[in-house]
Amino acid sequence: xxxxxxxxxxxxxxxxxxxxxxxxxxxxxxxxxxxxxxxxxxxxxxxxxxxxxxxxxxxxxxxxxxxxxxxxxxxxxxxxxxxxxxxxxxxxxxxxxxxxxxxxxxxxxxxxxxxxxxxxxxxxxxxxxxxxxxxxxxxxxxxxxxxxxxxxxxxxxxxxxxxxxxxxxxxxxxxxxxxxxxxxxxxxxxxxxxxxxxxxxxxxxxxxxxxxxxxxxxxxxx
Numbered sequence: 001x002x003x004x005x006x007x008x009x010x011x012x013x014x015x016x017x018x019x020x021x022x023x024x025x026x027x028x029x030x031x032x033x034x035x036x037x038x039x040x041x042x043x044x045x046x047x048x049x050x051x052x053x054x055x056x057x058x059x060x061x062x063x064x065x066x067x068x069x070x071x072x073x074x075x076x077x078x079x080x081x082x083x084x085x086x087x088x089x090x091x092x093x094x095x096x097x098x099x100x101x102x103x104x105x106x107x108x109x110x111x112x113x114x115x116x117x118x119x120x121x122x123x124x125x126x127x128x129x130x131x132x133x134x135x136x137x138x139x140x141x142x143x144x145x146x147x148x149x150x151x152x153x154x155x156x157x158x159x160x161x162x163x164x165x166x167x168x169x170x171x172x173x174x175x176x177x178x179x180x181x182x183x184x185x186x187x188x189x190x191x192x193x194x195x196x197x198x199x200x201x202x203x204x205x206x207x208x209x210x211x212x213x214x215x216x217x218x219x220x221x222x
Contacts (some may be wrong), residue, residue: 011049033057037112038065040095050216057108060201061099063092063188064114067178069137069145074129076178077118080166080188085131092166092188096197106196113188113200113217115149115207116142117179129176130159130169138175148207152179164189182216189220196207 014036021032035058038048053059054187065088067075075086082089096109122135137145147155156173166187180188185200192200200217208214 007047007049010047011052011055014052014055035060035110037062038099040090040092040112042090042094042098045098045102050214052059053102053104053108056112058198059099059104059108060110060112061092061094061095062112062203064112064116064203065118066090068118069153071120073131073133074120074123074176074178075131076091076165076167076169078114078167078178078180078184079162080184080191081164083130083162083165083167085127093191096195107198110198111188111192111200113180113185113202113213115180115202115204115213116146117149117152117177119145119147119175119177121175123171123174123176125171125173128158129170129171130149132176134176138177143209147179149213150207150209151214152177153181166191180213184213185213185216186220189217192221 005064017034021034032100034056036056037060053157064078067077075089076083080092082091092111098107099109119138120134121138123129124132126132141147152170154168157170159170161183166184167178168181168184169176199221201218202208202213
C-alpha cells in the first residue's frame, strides 16, 4: 500500500469492472469472470478491503517469493508451511489464511505456485544449506537470480524434500536452490482439496516447457 486511499480505490476499481462486465453479460448472454492476483506477504492483506471479494470471482494468492536475493540467508520461497528451521517464516498456508480472515470465500481463492526457483551461492554445508548465511545471491539467470523449473531439474547436487513444510531444494556444496517439484505440487494439491480452494495456477508456463508441473497440478486435483 503506497497511499492510504489505495484499499478503497482498489475496491472501487473491482466494483466498476464488475458493473461493466455484468452489463455486458446482459447484452451478450455470456458470463464473464473477474479475477485478481493478490500478493502473499504478511503485510499485504492490509492493503485490501473485505468488500473487494464481493466483486471478484477468483483471487489468486501468490504463494511464492517469500525469500529471494534480498534475503541474506537461504530460505524457501514457496513453502506450504513454515519449516522447522525457521518457524517464523511466511508460508502459503499463512497467506491463504490471511485472505480467508479478511473475508474471502475458500472457493474464490486460487493457490499460485512457481515454476521457478530462488538461489544463493557460497552456502555453508550445515543443515544441508538451509537457513545458512550465503555469500551472495546466485548469478543472474532467468530475470535475476532465478532459474526455471526445467533447468533446476537438471542441476547436479543432492536433492531434498521436506514433506512437513511442503518444500524442496537442491544443494551442490556451494549453490542452494529452492523450488517446487512435482512432489511439492502433489502436497499443495492435497491442501487445495482439503480446504476447498478454487484450484491452482502456475507462474509461468514458459518455465515448465514440458508441462510436468501442470500435469502434476491436474493429477493432484483429480
